[in-house]
Amino acid sequence: MSVKRLATVAAALLLAVTTVSVPANAAGSWQCQEGSRYWLGGTRYNIKGRPCTGSGTENVFVHIRFGAAWDSFRCPSVTYLPADQRIEALSCTLLP
DSSP states (O other): OOHHHHHHHHHHHHHHHHHHHSOTTOOOEEEEEEEEEEEEETTEEEEEEEEEEEEOSEEEEEEEEESTTOEEEEEEEEEEEGGGTEEEEEEEEEOO
16 A cells, blocks of 8 residues: 555544544533523523533533522523623523
């Protein structure tokens, strides 16, 4: 096998492995000092929190530390608004 062909195969293999092992928008977590929650029914809530630190946009843990909404949630979708360090999370499940 020529060096050029070997390098091409190695580069393709490396690209395939990194694409599979690093999914976009991987799960993460957010910590917010305070927040509010809006009940959707059952154990589902929409959450707003600020100021928040963390990362992730899909399948994320959110923990509100203080205030009326203090608790921990698992959220399928989180949007971070960096201008005022807040998050909006939709259809979150209250964790036991």
